[in-house]
Structure formats: C-alpha cells, structure tokens
Amino acid sequence: MKDNVDSYVTKDGRTIGPVVMEMKNITLRFGGVEAIKDISFDIREGEIRAIIGPNGAGKSSMLNVISGFYVPQDGEVWYRGAPRPAMKPFQVAQQGIARTFQNIALFEGMSVLDNVMTGRLTHMKSGLMSQMLWRGAAEKEEIENREVAERIIDFLEIQAIRKTPVSRLSYGLKKRVELARALAAEPSLLLLDEPMAGMNVEEKEDMSRFILDVNDEFGTTIALIEHDMGVVMDLSDRVVVMDYGKKIGDGTPHEVRNNQEVIDAYLGVAHD
C-alpha cells in the first residue's frame, strides 16, 4: 500500500486522491457479541472502496459506524485529517456523508421527486419566515435545489416516474431512487449498503453503470458493501475483506483475490 503518498495513479490510469476517512482500531460490541474486532482501514478521495465478506461478517455494522448509526466501543473515526467526535447520524449526514440502506429506507408516502428533494435538506439555509412567504432568497434557493434534484433524476434515468409515489415502484427502481436521494445531497462520501442485493442481472448491470458514472462524473468517493464477487472485482479500486468481524484482507481486487485467507473464507474452510 502506498500509505503516505498523497495521491497516486493506478495501472488503469485512475487518479486516487489522499485519505479522506480513516477507521482506526474500531471495535463494536452488542452485549457480549463482538460485531467488529479491531479493524483499521482507510478510504481515499475519488476511489470506489468495497467492503466484502460472508453473511454476518460485520460489513453493515462497519457502514453504520461510518454513518454514525452505531457508536463503536473502541477506536477512532478520522475524517478529513481529524478525529471525529461521537456524532448522531444526522450530524454525519450534515458533514456530507450520504448513504443508502440494505433494506431500502425511502419516504413511501412521497413522490420520487419529493424523496430526492429531501436529499437537499442539508443545503437549504433560508429562514423560516422567508420560506413561508416564498420570497426572494428562499425562492431562488428552492429553484436551485430543484435544479440539482432534476439533474440527478435525469442522470439516473428516472424521469418517467418522477411524480409517482414511491410505494408503487418495483424493488429495483426503489433502490435507484434511494441512490438518487443520496446523490442529491452532493455528498463527499457516498455509502452504499448492498446496492445490488435482490436485483436481476439487467438491473445489476444498470446499477453498476450508475455507480461508475457517479464516481466518474461527480468524482464522488464511494464505499460500498456487496456480496457479488464479480461485481466487486469490476467496480472497485480497493477492497476490504471481513470475516467474523475481523479484517482478513485489504488491497486491490487482484491482491485480494489471491489472498489465501480470503479464498478460505469464501470457499468455507472450517474455522478453529
């Protein structure tokens, strides 16, 4: 690993920036169960970082630590070169870290457009009174936010359903709307919890394309959890492999694929 180099260029010619987020010796316990055991890794600017591992490895817990839904018992989360104090999830979101959920958390009662607009909440600043009276700055701000939302809706090719209530959409489309809402926040770090779980081949291909395009077009740093090894190998710049709450591998897809411990974990060698 090129640890202290600020940025470097990969073999495919992709430029990877400096470290934006660093997990230092994170340990997370639920009662007596250790979900995450002393894990350290970093996320660099502009990269697609995958976290993989078998079921129950602690991947989602790790994502929840990053997004503030879980507070680790030990270890520090460093963000932009400084240790992050214990934060509520909404504060993490306000810092520019957006996320999606494994089992989809959308506002079911709202339309697609309204859902995407909620992603703009952290960017809305004008005062209550001017907003209610719909004047000046507030109106301008609303229009700007609306433009961002519409651009993302176009980008993810969901124009046709923009006024549809989310509860009527198929699973695959809901996943896409959730991605749109996260993107609307214009995050500096985007966390995706199994963005392709439960999708058919065609939907998976679409989603992979969108993730690559987002990274390409907006330069968004992405950390994602995925089961499908093939997808992970194609998408990501670097991979963290977890098993039973421990980190068993970290590196480029190629390095990870040839790591004996990783092979064992995936092929199911008996643990001692």
Add this chain to the structure above:
Amino acid sequence: MNEQLAFTIEVFANGLMAGVLYALVALGFVLIYKASGIFNYAQGVMALFAAMTLVGIQNGQVPFVHLINAIFGTEIHGFGWTVPSFVAIILTVFVMIGLAWAVQRFVFRHLVGQEPIILFMATIGLAYFLEGVADLMWGSELKTLTVCATESVCLPQGMNMWLETTTYEAMGYGFFIDNLDIVASIIAALLVAGLVMFAQYTKQGRAMRAVADDHQAALSVGVSLNFIWILVWSLAGFVALVAGIMWGAKSGVQFSLSLIALKALPVLMLGGFTSIPGAIVGGLIIGVGEKMFEFLIGAPFLGGATENWFAYMLALVFLVFRPQGLFGEKIIERV
C-alpha cells in the same frame, strides 16, 4: 321566506362554528401523531394548561402562589398588574415551547423505539401530571377569559348586528351568529393555511414530513429527530393555545376543558389520524352533524340530548366501513 328553513340554516351555521373548535383540537392530535406516531392523550390538557397560563399572565397572577405562600409564609396575591392580551399570548406561546422541550427532553427522549401503547400510556401520565401542575401553578377556580378587552380590538360588534338586521329585513328572520365564532373560524382558517404552507414549502416542514414517514431515512438525509419532535410538540402546543382561547372565551377556563380531547376522538376517526385537511373536514362534519341531528331528529323524536353520543355513533359507523377515515392513508401490505 319559510321561517323553519331559515332556522335550519342558522343551526347549520352554528354547527359549522362548533365544528371549527373540534377541528382545532383534532389538529393538535394529528400533528403529533403524524410526526412521531404518538397518540397524545394530553392534547386536551395542553389546551387547558395554555388557557390557564394565558389568563394567569393576563391577570398578573404569580405562578405557584399557594405553594410559595405555604413554604415561605408570605402573603403574595399577585403582581398587581395586568398584561395586554397580545403580550400575554406571546408569553404563553413561549411557555408552550418550553413545555414541548421539557416533554421531549424528560419523557419521550427516553422512550424512543418503544411500543405505541407505552408511548400512549406516557401521554396519559403526562395529562394527569400537567393537570396537576396547572392547578398548582394557577389555582383551580373558574376563570373568565377575555381576549378582546375592547370590542374594537377584535371584531366590531356591529357586524353580527348588521347581519341580523339585514337578514331580518330581507327574509323576515334575523340570523344570529356569535362574534366569537366568527373570530374563531377566521383564526382557524389562517392557522390551517399557515400549517399547510409550513409543511409544504419550508425546510422544516419538509423535514417534518420526512420524519413522519421514516425515521431512519430522515436521519440519513441530515434531519435531527429530536429537533423535529420538539417542533411538532411546540406546534401542537400553539394549536392547543388557540383551541384553549376559543373554548375558554366561550365557556370559561375550567378543568372540564381538558375533556374536549374526548370530542376530538370521533373527529379523528372520521378524518383519519394522519391528515390535516381530514381533521378540519372531520371536525366540521361532526359539528354540523350533531347540531342538525339534534334539531331534525333528536329533539322532536328521541327526546333530545343526542349531541352527547351522536359523534361517537358516527365514528363507530366509520370504523366499520372505512377504518382509515376519509383522508387517512390506506395501509396496504405487500405480500
């Protein structure tokens, strides 16, 4: 013109006015239920508390005066001043915001993620606690609430007299509508318009709708649940204050005021627990329905006093045929 018909119209109008008050109370329920899933049994007591605080501040009463006198052996009776209605209302709004904060900080923050029935029980506890505090703070005697010290401040008295005389000249029957009812309707309409605008067009309103829909998702887009809950309890407190003023001005500020919460229940079943327009329409239907039923059927054929049970019977019919209410969200579970 047929006098019977004219009288019917007047009953109808009075029903609408009563409905406005039911709607106001129901509105407070809907706000909290939508945003936090809590059925706030204390809404009626909040109206009482707000009205008592308003009267207390207006009359320059010292809060907890009996308690202070008992402990320190003093003989305080009051500050000896009176506060103008406008200032007193603003001060009461601040008290209600403080109450919202305290309720969130000391009760519901510790109950996040609990079963709805536990949250409901907590509001029952809150209702009795608040009733006790109101008693201790301002005393339990009946108080009269006059928001308009001089008539010209609110609505000129001439208006309903004008209505009565012109309708008398035109139709041979003079309509009488209480001034207070007109003020109540106008304020209620403004309040609803304000709330709808707030929910639709402001950042906080959008955040409120987000929290009402999905807590986890709301957190992930940067909304503080705690802030939104304080906000909705404050709004509910404000609505309670308006309702308290209206009822208090009509029939005096007394402890039976807290029972208007029970009248809001059928309104909610009619309108749906999650709909702001539903609370308004439901309130009006119940108000008009019970007055008209009493006038047309109850008094002539059933021996009267149907107003006591009509609303509940109507709610029961709705529960059987349309359990989500007129405007409520129909719950469809995908299998």
